[in-house]
Amino acid sequence: MTDYILIQALNGLVIGIIYAVIAAGLTVIFSILRIVNFAHGEVYMMGGYFAYFAISLLGIPPMAGVVFAMAASFALSVLIERTLLTPLYSPTTERKGDYGILVTFGISIFLRNIALIVFGPYPLRPPSFLTGALILGPLIMTWDRVFDAGAAIAMLVFLLWFMHRTAWGEALNAVSQSRESAAIVGINDQLFYMLAFGLGGALAGGAGALVGPIYSLSPSMGLIPDTQAFAIVILGGMGSVMGSILAGLMIGVSESMFVALFPDPSRSLTYAQAFSLLVLMVVLLVRPTGFFGRIHTALD
């Protein structure tokens, strides 16, 4: 039993790190553009397909497929931002939050249905990054999961480095704190809205590419991670990337532990997502702003 719980905890940790990547992307977008991106899960899904087709059609190695998926998701996100979200920056647009929700919700439906038409309803499975399994005594974990965890950690480390150690990251931080101030000191805010939406999309697409070999790809694969990502962003404290990372890990592990310990194994998987929302509700009762929440929502 102890071995089973340990394995479940490890699996939860891996999925938690991937959740953290998705949620961190959502946080970057929310902090800079001040919109809740309902299409984030679909960009995650598209990332999976981008990797799949890059591997199967272009013949690139699976690991390079993740990089390709991130680049393609970045480009897709920039295209969405440039064509549909620029009214958010106009002083004449009223109820910008509502506009953002409606447009991204529409994009999510559009992308999901386009994927259904183009890729078909049947699950596709990209090849493994690494075959076999890591065996450490009683602990067994496929190399795919180990690679996923390592790649997701690398993405998060890159994000934190980019935000805190580069001039572009500092400029993003400035835009998130005050658009007006950033503009009057010469920071092209529109460029950084584009960058933030692209960066968030690249993280989602990268996560989608990572989970492909584990869970398979389908047009609706983004629905649950998207919901989880919203819960994680709120749990971590809106606007906090570090909060999203910690909350992602917490949700991933607690979900897995719930599945392992729930008395009725036939229903435990079905209830897993509900359990993570229960965790969210309990935390919000104690700490309404989440782990790292503030009354404002700038990037941190």
Added chain:
Amino acid sequence: MSALLIETHALSMRFGGILAVSELDFAVHAGELVGLIGPNGSGKTTTINMLTGHLVPVQGEIMVRGVRAHGQAASAYATMGVGRTFQITQLFGRMTVLENMLVPGLARPGSKKAGATRAARRHLEFLGLAALENLPAKNLSGGQQKLLELGRALMLEPAILFLDEPFAGVNPFLRDEIIVLVQKLHAEGRTFVIVDHDIEALQRLVHRMVVMARGRKIADGTVEDVRHDQEVLRAYAGF
């Protein structure tokens, strides 16, 4: 005559059915210290917003140092040498005072952090904020925030600096301090346009005054000329 820094021709701005600024002709030369006054709703802040790229005029031309700037973003105006402060201070609240001063360097290609830090400390010393450089900007008093906003604008080395109501909500001591600081900066050759309701402070400070009422420029001249202008008296006192 010194170089023309900013110039407008027939500048107009409309919000729905309201004409906020109507056919404004306005010019500022290098080294000038201009006051822009007018009753509430006269179009002063709308004018500043147009001249710094925060609003795109519905009609007219804006030239910055001889270059057509109409329709450019606020960040482009900043890179062309147009700095500004806001009526309600806009800082990067969670950054420290020094970090706020360093943000303008992020947008300048080739800006080196060491050089920018030296310049920032020099400005902070000048503004009397040196001891506060490690405090989060949000923890400063209202007056200190106004000074920091001025310092951050100076980091751009602007050719022209618009100050939007710098004396609003500050105590008389700080008001006098701001006047002295602006006088010193002007003596160094900087160009200012100051919008404020504090006519007494502006009379001490500026050499030229532009008066707006109901979106139109109704007077433009020396402080003495404007004080005796009948249209200005009518706009302010109704006689």
